[in-house]
Amino acid sequence: MLILFSMIFFSLNIKSWWLAQNFFFFFFFFMYFKIPMFNYFLNISYLFGMDMFSYLMFMLGTWIISLVYISSLNLKNIYLNYFNFLMFIFLIIFYFCFFSNNFIMFYIFYEINLIPVIILIYGWGYQYERFKAGFYLFIYMIFFSLPFFSCLLNLNNTVFLFMYYFDYLNNLNFYYYLFLMMIFLVKMPLFLFHIWLPKAHVEAPICGSMILAGIMLKLGGFGIYHILMLVFKVNLNLNYFFISLCLIGMMVLSLVCFFQSDLKILIAYSSVVHMGLVIIGFLTLNNWGYFGSLILMFGHGLCSSGLFCLSNICYLRFKSRSLFLNKGLINIYPFLSFWWFLLCSSNMSFPPSFNLFGELFLLISLMIWLDYFYLLYFLIMILMFLYSLYLYLYTQYGKLFFNMNYLVYINLTEYLLLFMHWVPLNLIFLIMELFC
């Protein structure tokens, strides 16, 4: 903790890009060597505590932040200290969010999260439309925040707001359920509340969208997991609504993916679809669902941020993210095309990627929950497969866009970046016992 806090002040004086990157990288390995091989809550003190879920999510966070530094090398000379400061703030916020014991503390840091993201979008974004995007993000996030907080305060009369609560409450009604869940469902995002996500992704720089897709959405899942324990009784009656909404929304949004022409919007919609799966997994309230959601969140964090990196690499070369200009890339970047294939295949949950295990677990949980929903689920899986294929085929094959004046080859650092996304995603199944 003290180290973390002193790092904030340290961060203002770091003059080197790679020093900061190395800090996060070694911090990740430091976390990795301390990993608890134990599945329940542990290390619980008065303020902080953890379980496997929060520990893994925090590890994912440090990993993504260290990769953010590699991905946005073109920002190296612009507001370096400010950028470092924001990244350290992110690290500390994730620390407090994932490891706090108290719901109110969790809420406060959950809300602080919004400010650095907004600063990233506004400060380093490209277009004028980032006004609107930031506005959407802000309003969607804030709208359910105070009702949630008032529900927490109301619960505080009867229950000590401990995050690892072992018993459920009987006296909670529908409004509690709605307000306690909605703040996280909007963050995930749930279908019908997802409009902010594509907008924010399009306007955000690569660092912003990596953090958004990599960790911010996972905070929502983390919150839902802890709220479900509180409102257990109401869940049993009302979860069917959100589950069916998610299934319908996933189908609609994966169809929406097929007529996108912007790479980033396509990836953003695909991440909404994946997050819909995660919501379903939590709301089915069984063990398979919980582990499946955990695995899928981990896999999606690496996979979608890798895809955003790929889209950014193309954006830097072609100055456009349009699918009509980014086509036939296999002719000029054959080796990058290989990475496109690997990451797209991970996105369509191809073995041995981690997403596959998550989706299988979720399939089983949904089959336990209701008999015939898995037919719809199969349809959605096919659609997910197809839009990932669409993404791959339309960028890599076809006629090359010939209006380019010059060619810039792919740097080794960019290959390294993609390597560090893909390898943990596809080799982590070897240590599956961490997750279940």
Add this chain to the structure above:
Amino acid sequence: MNLNLTKIMFFIMLMFSTLMSISASNWLSMWMGLELNLFSIIPILNFKSSIYSIEATMKYFLIQAFASILLLIFLINKNFFFLNNSNIMIIMPLLMKLSLMPFPLGLPSMMEGLNGMAGLLMMTGQKISPLIMISYLNTNKNLIFLITLISMNSILGLNQNSMRKILAMSSINNSTGMWLAILLNNKLWSNYFVIYSMLNFLMIKILNNYNINYINQLKFFNLNFFFKLNMMMLIFSIMGLPPMIGFLMKWMLIKNLIYNNMYMIMMMLIMLTILNLFFYIKMSYFMLFNFNLFNKWYLQFKKNNYNFFLFMNFFSLFFSYLIFY
């Protein structure tokens, strides 16, 4: 340095009249305090005289004089024929003095004409004595609901470009909060009031120093980095986002409203703050940009004494525990 004796006299009168009305033991001397308050603030509003400030002073005088005459009439009649119901009749003119219920839009149009510090006085100092007087009376719950509803007027801030008008709109919203706070608990109100006036003071001081009158002036300033960060934190704080001190006001108020089972009013208040977010965000946009257009002829201000306040804003939620309890 020449001492402006009239200024000193009027300021002392202002303070003592407020003290008089909040420490009086009977309604008539409270009323006297309010009257003295009115007569001492009118010269203060006009120290830097212009057509606009005179107009604003005139409006202020008319509203306040009308309210205090109403107050006097209801006070005199209290003993004869209104009996128990007379509370509402006394509250109404006091709310008018707070620029709350019947004519909430007087304040923004006045603020437009006044200079910054006079505006600050109007938004903070002038609200002490009517609020304390209201706290002596019993208030009907329906009335509370009605007034919270009517303070939806602050949504008109969406349409404004003038910084002072926007601040006045947020003051309407916040004085609703203060009014609810003082109905529940005096200590709560004093905390709320201190935080609110501190934030308002910082905001108005910055706007005054950099001579910012309209929102679009923020857009073209070549401001330095720390100023931007500071201003952003301030606006977020007035918004009431969690890490800042402004969130503490909301926290205290919501918690006390819940303890008193005023759920509907709490929901109304939450909706109000979300509405107000829109125009605060409009202010904070320009502070968040790293790259923007600016005028070359704009003078760079060298003085930056506000970095301390940035610290205060950001970390005070964690230390406020020590300050207030």
